[in-house]
Amino acid sequence: MPTATDKPVAHPDWTPTSWQAKPAAQQPVYPDPEVLQRTLGQLARLPPLVTSWEIENLKHQLAEATRGERFLLQGGDCSESFADCESSAIASKLKILLQMSLVLVQGGKKRVTRIGRFAGQYAKPRSTDTETQKGVTLPSYRGDMINCAGFSREDRTPNPELLLRAFERSGLTINFVRSLIEGGFADLHHPEYWELGFVANSQHAVEYTRMVETIGDSLRFMETLTGSVLADINRVDFFTSHEGLLLYYEQAQTRQVPRHSGWYNLSTHFPWIGDRTRALDGAHLEYFRGIANPIGIKIGPSVTPDEALALTQMLNPKNEPGRLTFIHRFGADRVEKCLPPLVEAIRRRGQQVLWCCDPMHGNTETTKSGIKTRRFEKITGELELSYRILKACGAHLGGVHFELTGDNVTECIGGASGVTEADLTRDYRSTLDPRLNYEQAMEMALLLARLLAQSSR
Ligand code: PEP
Ligand code: CO
Numbered sequence: 001m002p003t004a005t006d007k008p009v010a011h012p013d014w015t016p017t018s019w020q021a022k023p024a025a026q027q028p029v030y031p032d033p034e035v036l037q038r039t040l041g042q043l044a045r046l047p048p049l050v051t052s053w054e055i056e057n058l059k060h061q062l063a064e065a066t067r068g069e070r071f072l073l074q075g076g077d078c079s080e081s082f083a084d085c086e087s088s089a090i091a092s093k094l095k096i097l098l099q100m101s102l103v104l105v106q107g108g109k110k111r112v113t114r115i116g117r118f119a120g121q122y123a124k125p126r127s128t129d130t131e132t133q134k135g136v137t138l139p140s141y142r143g144d145m146i147n148c149a150g151f152s153r154e155d156r157t158p159n160p161e162l163l164l165r166a167f168e169r170s171g172l173t174i175n176f177v178r179s180l181i182e183g184g185f186a187d188l189h190h191p192e193y194w195e196l197g198f199v200a201n202s203q204h205a206v207e208y209t210r211m212v213e214t215i216g217d218s219l220r221f222m223e224t225l226t227g228s229v230l231a232d233i234n235r236v237d238f239f240t241s242h243e244g245l246l247l248y249y250e251q252a253q254t255r256q257v258p259r260h261s262g263w264y265n266l267s268t269h270f271p272w273i274g275d276r277t278r279a280l281d282g283a284h285l286e287y288f289r290g291i292a293n294p295i296g297i298k299i300g301p302s303v304t305p306d307e308a309l310a311l312t313q314m315l316n317p318k319n320e321p322g323r324l325t326f327i328h329r330f331g332a333d334r335v336e337k338c339l340p341p342l343v344e345a346i347r348r349r350g351q352q353v354l355w356c357c358d359p360m361h362g363n364t365e366t367t368k369s370g371i372k373t374r375r376f377e378k379i380t381g382e383l384e385l386s387y388r389i390l391k392a393c394g395a396h397l398g399g400v401h402f403e404l405t406g407d408n409v410t411e412c413i414g415g416a417s418g419v420t421e422a423d424l425t426r427d428y429r430s431t432l433d434p435r436l437n438y439e440q441a442m443e444m445a446l447l448l449a450r451l452l453a454q455s456s457r
Contacts, residue, residue, distance in 0.1 A: 107449020
């Protein structure tokens with residue numbers, strides 16, 4: 001049997017730690033490097049969370065999406081918290097993504113790939129390294145994997161132990177997701193399992209129920225025709241993703257495996273590079289260029305067509321479909337200016353890129369009373385514009401990326417249920433970015449399904 005060392009290394013000048021020679025943005029400063037190294041050693045010995053087979057399967061699915069044969073739905077919290085690692089929060093995130101994907105399958109008449117922003121989304125980029133309260137300055141809170149949200153020196157000092165806690169919670173989360181799916185929770189014959197408690201009260205319940213019935217009827221029709229249960233399409237699968245921000249964590253789970261060449265980040269299927277850490281000469285690009293996973297990169301208004309091309313050359317030199325997803329997040333007011341020149345440049349060079357719209361991060365605003373929010377109509381606005389622009393430029397919208405929750409929080413304004421600015425204080429739970437609530441997420445899926453239906457006819 002071949003051993004890991006027999007395998008060709010995809011990039012001879014690359015190792016899981018070669019990023020350390022480059023400037024690394026958004027990294028915490030650990031007070032004791034020895035404790036950090038010891039912890040990384042422990043992390044590297046733990047069994048992985050995902051396998052290279054699953055990762056290759058996802059890459060294959062994303063290649064289909066790049067060709068327009070599939071659609072990608074990626075979503076979840078802005079940031080996971082250790083406190084929310086519990087069964088109902090995980091099940092409701094899974095349910096909302098399942099329900100939305102069912103709606104998208106109906107509208108787009110294509111298979112949908114679901115990727116959760118979970119099982120590792122524990123590190124966050126911050127606009128400043130420190131925070132000052134009442135004359136006291138401490139390191140900023142950077143996510144539960146790095147430090148604690150409380151405002152004391154002890155809370156805010158980066159603690160390597162939290163890397164292990166984050167990895168274990170990611171393992172617990174993925175274990176529960178896998179068990180639910182394996183146990184039949186995601187069986188298309190039983191979409192009633194996925195229903196969240198308040199679906200019956202939703203304004204969209206009728207439309208959703210009709211879609212579910214149509215899918216059930218089609219399944220039964222096919223099974224009657226073939227005389228067997230369609231095992232392959234009964235079940236849906238699920239993939240995980242997180243921002244690959246804290247490079248020590250990513251490095252520790254980057255491995256060679258017996259039956260595939262190259263190096264895999266086995267802490268998640270689909271890591272992505274954030275908009276703040278995508279410098280061409282930076283540590284994140286260095287790390288990501290060497291791993292074999294399919295990867296995403298967030299691109300905001302500051303990216304130029306030349307830079308976008310340079311990113312594709314560096315991250316996908318073999319121009320492999322499915323390897324690279326551009327998660328664009330310009331904002332409804334800027335997408336018409338920013339997106340067309342990029343799509344043009346990529347298309348002219350024949351680069352294989354999956355275009356996935358994140359209509360959340362370019363549309364964040366702060367109300368007069370200081371609450372971070374997003375407006376439903378800006379989010380739908382950016383989605384619709386992206387869909388049309390991509391189509392007009394000879395490309396296609398291949399996926400969407402949302403920050404959402406299965407709970408009925410009040411963090412984003414608007415939608416049919418009419419959340420107003422005054423409602424924001426009623427049930428605002430996010431410690432970072434505002435998420436679509438259950439109703440808003442379902443409404444978004446229905447609007448998107450109508451949009452996708454235009455090209456499936
Ligand atoms: C995020 O996805 O939570 C995020 C920080 O996004 P971006 O890198 O696009 O700003
Ligand atoms: Co966010």
